[in-house]
Amino acid sequence: xxxxxxxxxxxxxxxxxxxxxxxxxxxxxxxxxxxxxxxxxxxxxxxxxxxxxxxxxxxxxxxxxxxxxxxxxxxxxxxxxxxxxxxxxxxxxxxxxxxxxxxxxxxxxxxxxxxxxxxxxxxxxxxxxxxxxxxxxxxxxxxxxxxxxxxxxxxxxxxxxxxxxxxxxxxxxxxxxxxxxxxxxxxxxxxxxxxxxxxxxxxxxxxxxxxxxxxxxxxxxxxxxxxxxxxxxxxxxxxxxxxxxxxxxxxxxxxxxxxxxxxxxxxxxxxxxxxxxxxxxxxxxxxxxxxxxxxxxxxxxxxxxxxxxxxxxxxxxxxxxxxxxxxxxxxxxxx
Amino acid sequence: xxxxxxxxxxxxxxxxxxxxxxxxxxxxxxxxxxxxxxxxxxxxxxxxxxxxxxxxxxxxxxxxxxxxxxxxxxxxxxxxxxxxxxxxxxxxxxxxxxxxxxxxxxxxxxxxxxxxxxxxxxxxxxxxxxxxxxxxxxxxxxxxxxxxxxxxxxxxxxxxxxxxxxxxxxxxxxxxxxxxxxxxxxxxxxxxxxxxxxxxxxxxxxxxxxxxxxxxxxxxxxxxxxxxxxxxxxxxxxxxxxxxxxxxxxxxxxxxxxxxxxxxxxxxxxxxxxxxxxxxxxxxxxxxxxxxxxxxxxxxxxxxxxx
Amino acid sequence: xxxxxxxxxxxxxxxxxxxxxxxxxxxxxxxxxxxxxxxxxxxxxxxxxxxxxxxxxxxxxxxxxxxxxxxxxxxxxxxxxxxxxxxxxxxxxxxxxxxxxxxxxxxxxxxxxxxxxxxxxxxxxxxxxxxxxxxxxxxxxxxxxxxxxxxxxxxxxxxxxxxxxxxxxxxxxxxxxxxxxxxxxxxxxxxxxxxxxxxxxxxxxxxxxxxxxxxxxxxxxxxxxxxxxxxxxxxxxxxxxxxxxxxxxxxxxxxxxxx
Numbered sequence: 073x074x075x076x077x078x079x080x081x082x083x084x085x086x087x088x089x090x091x092x093x094x095x096x097x098x099x100x101x102x103x104x105x106x107x108x109x110x111x112x113x114x115x116x117x118x119x120x121x122x123x124x125x126x127x128x129x130x131x132x133x134x135x136x137x138x139x140x141x142x143x144x145x146x147x148x149x150x151x152x153x154x155x156x157x158x159x160x161x162x163x164x165x166x167x168x169x170x171x172x173x174x175x176x177x178x179x180x181x182x183x184x185x186x187x188x189x190x191x192x193x194x195x196x197x198x199x200x201x202x203x204x205x206x207x208x209x210x211x212x213x214x215x216x217x218x219x220x221x222x223x224x225x226x227x228x229x230x231x232x233x234x235x236x237x238x239x240x241x242x243x244x245x246x247x248x249x250x251x252x253x254x255x256x257x258x259x260x261x262x263x264x265x266x267x268x269x270x271x272x273x274x275x276x277x278x279x280x281x282x283x284x285x286x287x288x289x290x291x292x293x294x295x296x297x298x299x300x301x302x303x304x305x306x307x308x309x310x311x312x313x314x315x316x317x318x319x320x321x322x323x324x325x326x327x328x329x330x331x332x333x334x335x336x337x338x339x340x341x342x343x344x345x346x347x348x349x350x351x352x353x354x355x356x357x358x359x360x361x362x363x364x365x366x367x368x369x370x371x372x373x374x375x376x377x378x379x380x381x382x383x384x385x386x387x388x389x390x391x392x393x394x395x396x397x398x399x400x401x402x403x404x405x406x407x
Numbered sequence: 408x409x410x411x412x413x414x415x416x417x418x419x420x421x422x423x424x425x426x427x428x429x430x431x432x433x434x435x436x437x438x439x440x441x442x443x444x445x446x447x448x449x450x451x452x453x454x455x456x457x458x459x460x461x462x463x464x465x466x467x468x469x470x471x472x473x474x475x476x477x478x479x480x481x482x483x484x485x486x487x488x489x490x491x492x493x494x495x496x497x498x499x500x501x502x503x504x505x506x507x508x509x510x511x512x513x514x515x516x517x518x519x520x521x522x523x524x525x526x527x528x529x530x531x532x533x534x535x536x537x538x539x540x541x542x543x544x545x546x547x548x549x550x551x552x553x554x555x556x557x558x559x560x561x562x563x564x565x566x567x568x569x570x571x572x573x574x575x576x577x578x579x580x581x582x583x584x585x586x587x588x589x590x591x592x593x594x595x596x597x598x599x600x601x602x603x604x605x606x607x608x609x610x611x612x613x614x615x616x617x618x619x620x621x622x623x624x625x626x627x628x629x630x631x632x633x634x635x636x637x638x639x640x641x642x643x644x645x646x647x648x649x650x651x652x653x654x655x656x657x658x659x660x661x662x663x664x665x666x667x668x669x670x671x672x673x674x675x676x677x678x679x680x681x682x683x684x685x686x687x688x689x690x691x692x693x694x695x696x697x698x699x700x701x702x703x704x705x706x707x708x709x710x711x712x713x714x
Numbered sequence: 715x716x717x718x719x720x721x722x723x724x725x726x727x728x729x730x731x732x733x734x735x736x737x738x739x740x741x742x743x744x745x746x747x748x749x750x751x752x753x754x755x756x757x758x759x760x761x762x763x764x765x766x767x768x769x770x771x772x773x774x775x776x777x778x779x780x781x782x783x784x785x786x787x788x789x790x791x792x793x794x795x796x797x798x799x800x801x802x803x804x805x806x807x808x809x810x811x812x813x814x815x816x817x818x819x820x821x822x823x824x825x826x827x828x829x830x831x832x833x834x835x836x837x838x839x840x841x842x843x844x845x846x847x848x849x850x851x852x853x854x855x856x857x858x859x860x861x862x863x864x865x866x867x868x869x870x871x872x873x874x875x876x877x878x879x880x881x882x883x884x885x886x887x888x889x890x891x892x893x894x895x896x897x898x899x900x901x902x903x904x905x906x907x908x909x910x911x912x913x914x915x916x917x918x919x920x921x922x923x924x925x926x927x928x929x930x931x932x933x934x935x936x937x938x939x940x941x942x943x944x945x946x947x948x949x950x951x952x953x954x955x956x957x958x959x960x961x962x963x964x965x966x967x968x969x970x971x972x973x
Contacts (some may be wrong), residue, residue, distance in 0.1 A: 075828045101646040120675040124648050127673070155806040257609050264609055264644065285825060292820050294807050298769055298800050303873070304793030304821040349807040379646030380635060381609075 078353045085360040089137065092364040096133035096371040097125060101378040131269045136370040136384070137363035138272035139263075139329045140339075142321040144362020145279055147336030148354055149318035152290045153311060154222040157344070160337035161322040164229030164315075168236020169198025170326045175243045175255050187258075188327050195323035198236065202228055203315065210312045222297075261330030261385055263370050268328075275324045279317050280359050286310050287351040294349060332385045335362050338396045345399050365392060450564040453529060453551040460546055463570025464524035468506060468517055470537070471528035474550055474565075475500050476696040478526065480578050481562045483569030489520045496698070512536045517545075524548060524568055530638070552695040554621045555703070559583050562697070578697065585700050586625070589707055593627035599713050601628040602652040602678075605693075607665050609641045618695055626707035627714075628654075654678050654713045656706070658689035665689075685709045717744040720780065720877050720909045721766060721796075727774035728761050735761055737934030739775070743877070743926075748903035749911040750920035750941070753930030754954055759913035760801060762930065763881050766911065767798040779877070793821035796877035801885070803866040805854045812850040814865050815840055818872035833872075840871040843898055845891065859886040867895065871902075878902065880912040884919070892916065896923040917958075918968045921945045929953045945969075 098109040112122035146161035154163065161167070173194020177187040203210060206225045240259070247255055283290070289310045292300045301307045325332070339362040343354055369388035374381050446462040468489040469475040475494040478487050484499060492508035494500045506516045509531055517525070522545060527537045529551030541547050548568060552558050559579040566575020601623055605611040613619045615633040623630050631650040632642060647655075655678045659665035667684035670676065678684060687709070691702030723741035727734065735758030743749060751759050764770040766777055768784040777784045779795060787795075797818070805814070818840070819833040829837075841847040844864040849857065854865055863886045870878065878899065884892045896916075900923040903910040914920060920927060920941065927944035929937040931953055937944060947960040950969055957972040 101643055101649055120648060120651060123673060123675045124645050128645050128648065151807075157807060262609065288820060288823065288825070292817055294809075295814075295817055296800070296804065296806075298764075299803065299817075301769055301789060302767055302793065302798045302800070303817065304788075304790035306789055344807060348813060349809050350813070374643045374645070379632065379642045379650075380637060380640045381643050 078350075081347060081353065082356055082360070085357055085364070089360045089364045089367075092367040092371075093133050093137055096136070096367050097129050099371050099375050100124065100129060101375070103375065103378075132263055132370065133367055134269035134273055135328060136263050136367040138269060138276045139325040139332070139363075140335050140366025141276045141359035141363035142272060142279065142325040143332065143336040143366070144339040144358035145276070145283065145355055146318040146321040146325070147362075148340035148351070148358045149283065149290075149314045149321075150336075151340055152294055152351065153314045153318065154226050155294060155296070156222065156226065157341055158337070159226070160333070161318065161325070162233065162331065162333070162336070163226065164202045164319075165198045165232030165234075165236050166195050166319055166322045167326050167331045168233045168240065169201075170195040170323060171259055171331065172236050172239050172243070173197070174258055174327075175240060175247075178255055178258065179243065179247055191327040192323060195319070195326060198232060199315070199319040199323075201232055203312075210308050210315065258330050260383055261332040263329050263384055264381070272324055272328050275321065276359060276363075279321045280356060282313070282317055283355045284352070286313055287355055290314060290351040290355075291349070329384075332366070332388070334385060334389045334392055335366055338392050339365060342396050342399050345402075448567055448570065450548070450567050452549045452564070453557070453561075454549045456549070458524075458546055458548045458568065460524065460568060464522075464546075464568050466520060466522045467524045467526060467569065468520055468522040469494065469526045470507075470512065470532040471509075471526075471550070472496075473694045473696050474526045474528060475503075476694070476698070477550075477558070477561055478565055478569070480575070480697050481566040481569060482571035482574035482578070483565060486569050488522060489517060496696075507533075509533075512540075514539060514543075518543065526550065526565065552618055553616050555586055555618060555625065555699065556583070556621075558618075558695050558697065558699065559586075561695075582697050582700065586703075589700065589703055590625050593625065593707060593710070596627045596711075597714055599628040599654060599710050600631055600650070600652045601710075602631050602647050602650065602655045604655060604657045604665075605639060605689075607657070607669060610644055610647070611639050612642055614638060614640060618699070619692060622692065622699070622703045622706060623710075625703055626710040628706075628710050648673060648676060651677050653681075654683035654685060654710070656709070657684070657686045658692060659686050660689040681713075683713050685713075717746055718907070719744050719778075720907070721911070722778040723766065723772075723775065724778065725775040726762075726765070726772050726777065728758055728765060729773045730758070730761060734934045735932060736930065736936055739936050739938075741766075741928065741938060743909045743911060745876075745907045745909055746904055747909045747925050748900050748923060749909070749926045749928060750924040751911065751913040751928045751930060752915070752917055752920060752950070752953065754932055757930040757932030757953075759930060760881050763798060763879050763911070763913055767796060767879050768792055769798070790821055793873070793875075795875055796879060797870045797873040797875035798879040799867055799870045799881055799883055801881045803862070805862070808853045808855050810850070811846060811852050811854055811857070811865050812837060812841070814854045815868045815872050818869035818874075821873065836872045836874055837868075840868040843871055844868040845894070860888060860891065863887060864891065871898075876908050878908070878910040878912075880910070882913055882915070884914060884916055892919060899923070917945065917950055921967050921969065 098104060098106040108121060109125050112119055112125050115122060143161050150159040150161060150163055151157055170191040173190040174187050177190035205228045209225050244255060289305045292303050292305045293307065293310055297307045340354060340358045343357050343361060347353055365388060369391055370384045373384050373387040376382060448463050449457055449459040452458050465486055466488045467478060467483060467486050469478055469487055470491055472491065472493045475487060475490045476496050478484060479497050479500065487503060489506040490500055490503045492505055507513045510533060512533055514536060525540055525545045525547045527547055527549050529549045537547060550561050552561055559582045562575050562579045566572045603612055603619060603623065605613060612632045613630065614635040614637060616638060620630045620633055631652050632640060655667065655670055657665055657667050667686065670684055671679055673679055687706055688702055691698055719742055721743040723739055726736060726739040728736040751762060753759055765772050768787065779787060779792065815837045816829055819829055819836060823829065841850060844867055846861065846864050846868060849861060854862060857865065867883050883895055887895065896919045899910045899912065902908055924941040926939065927941045929944060929949060937949065947958050947969060951958045958969040959972050961968050961970055
């Protein structure tokens with residue numbers, strides 16, 4: 073990828089992202105109605121329709137976009153950190169930690185703000201545990217065998233995730249029926265309650281800016297810790313930052329819309345297949361494409377069987393899996 | 408019309424007639440069989456299947472809280488030997504042995520109780536386990552009330568199976584009278600368009616094939632999502648706003664955090680402007696027992712106020 | 715001996731677990747020198763190279779790069795002075811050959827810098843040198859072992875360091891490319907202010923091209939000196955534990971196993 077091609081490709085993705093948000097704004101239970109939407113918007117926030125567009129569709133579209141972007145960026149970072157294309161934002165058990173936190177808070181009957189806080193605490197606890205058990209990977213000067221093996225980190229994460237999942241199963245088994253619905257709903261992930269879109273959107277921008285500082289270091293890191301070290305990368309610092317940023321991005325997305333899968337795994341891999349593995353392009357492109365995909369999936373989910381809704385994760389997988397298969401069958405297209 | 412088939416579009420007249428005939432035929436058969444063996448009892452349950460017992464049941468296991476309550480209503484309370492979690496009414500039910508909850512039954516415990524009748528809830532009891540009980544040879548009565556009227560019917564049928572026919576008839580009759588009184592009180596009034604919120608997150612409502620829809624109808628209200636095909640559909644908030652109902656009714660059992668706060672921000676909504684955000688007692692309306700009429704009566708009062 | 719010292723190991727001790735691999739090693743690599751490190755498997759060749767590159771701390775003693783101890787160098791400034799080829803380089807993700815070689819330019823670019831003319835020239839030269847220019851657009855994960863090895867070496871060449879540290883660079887390479895590589899390294903060592911240290915099992919190539927050699931016995935003993943002094947049949951037989959015989963004519967010298 074050279075600079076000119078990066079600019080053109082990112083520009084095209086930006087257009088795609090804007091189109092997805094516009095589509096989300098103009099689609100609803102009454103189908104695709106750009107004229108009605110435009111009228112409502114130009115008339116201001118007086119009519120009921122304008123209120124629907126500005127009060128419901130707009131925050132929902134931006135939340136979907138921001139969280140899709142956060143998850144895709146987090147996925148791309150995790151894949152580099154673990155040198156494994158199969159990694160996704162949840163691979164180190166972060167979603168499980170958030171889930172246990174949120175479910176615990178729900179069981180105790182704490183309000184929605186408390187649930188969100190508890191989810192954050194759970195997620196951070198999970199991150200702290202990964203950092204502690206995998207401390208050789210992140211701190212210290214030596215680069216012994218254990219420090220250079222991302223498999224070890226992966227193993228820690230998988231063990232943690234399994235532990236959290238078991239805890240969630242236990243909580244669900246012990247939960248009284250009345251709260252079960254809310255618990256399951258939270259685990260499934262959803263955009264229905266999305267109102268406060270500024271926080272995830274700001275989070276996405278901040279995470280993206282931070283990652284761009286170390287984007288080329290991350291490129292080098294994909295060649296292995298020792299090679300990266302030999303090439304002048306402060307491996308542990310970059311790993312720590314990647315871990316921290318990916319965790320914050322994932323935690324932000326999970327606490328906002330719950331555990332939505334697929335986007336964090338597929339979007340970076342698909343982009344990598346088409347455009348190559350240059351993080352300077354891949355990270356912003358993941359943000360745009362992931363955001364567009366989640367926005368699109370959510371728009372479909374709430375219009376296809378309107379006025380009912382389909383879960384966004386399911387729609388996205390149905391939408392994305394064939395596309396990914398197609399990209400995969402085309403194979404790597406080089407630079 | 409006695410009942411509607413669950414999980415299908417409202418049956419056309421012909422199908423209904425056929426089902427009536429079938430019921431009649433089964434009824435006639437039952438009468439004939441009764442004549443041959445005095446003690447044998449038989450009813451048709453809500454899945455259309457005949458439940459036949461050689462003699463009235465003495466040991467009954469109930470797989471749903473509302474069925475426990477209906478068994479007591481039918482005068483068969485002392486014959487209930489096992490119930491599921493949350494069987495909290497009447498008070499006697501609380502002391503009965505628990506054999507599981509809505510998610511999982513303790514089949515072993517049920518078998519140990521040696522029931523001669525198991526009463527299950529079509530859409531609420533764990534299906535695979537209920538089928539297992541059928542295979543194990545226990546007579547299973549499936550209940551799936553979808554109209555207020557079917558509650559009376561279920562009381563009668565349970566009474567028949569438990570050999571307490573007379574008292575169950577009386578209860579069913581008084582239920583029908585009270586229902587008729589509620590119905591007549593709203594005859595000719597202006598219909599009110601209502602969104603009924605079963606749960607807030609996710610946003611759940613009911614369609615036409617649900618007792619609550621019937622209750623709304625009794626009170627002269629129209630459910631805005633009656634036409635949806637799913638029984639308890641999850642709907643888009645936007646769809647509620649665009650439907651702009653006269654009133655939004657939020658079901659709550661008091662301590663489940665279900666409030667109308669989420670709606671009050673939409674000032675363009677007719678229901679918000681006019682202050683018609685109402686709450687109803689879910690523990691009454693969502694449990695298909697005789698007490699549901701208390702809930703319906705309250706709902707009717709609310710609807711009258713909205714009008 | 716007026717040439718400047720590039721790498722200086724002082725009373726170096728390296729251990730692996732309880733074993734002492736290298737004891738009290740003095741190594742003075744000066745510009746223009748081409749060192750070959752020879753020794754049996756597990757004798758500490760890789761450990762030594764890692765230590766000389768600063769990827770690993772010495773258990774005792776100190777390594778100096780130019781005028782100061784290696785640990786006083788930042789990773790980035792060190793990367794502009796020395797390059798190391800590691801063993802068993804693996805590619806986790808698909809990438810084109812040219813991008814994989816361009817990675818070697820990393821230490822020379824600013825945080826937001828994009829590769830320029832000079833970087834591209836460096837990469838092109840490295841590709842030419844390793845005879846992989848025709849593979850430039852190919853995906854590294856689809857290459858053969860020997861081709862992948864040449865990509866990894868090319869990345870080190872593109873890094874354009876003063877000091878080359880290569881750990882068994884001829885692994886998977888055919889004879890033509892082995893000789894070409896040694897020839898190139900020998901030439902590179904003669905460049906201004908440069909030096910080369912490689913770990914290898916190719917004692918014949920070493921005898922042909924190296925200016926200096928270091929033998930590692932694996933039990934702490936080492937033997938360093940000029941190639942002509944160190945690379946003798948007796949010493950090599952000793953260090954490998956396998957009898958070797960020296961054969962030579964007017965212009966060539968080689969060791970043959972005695973079997």
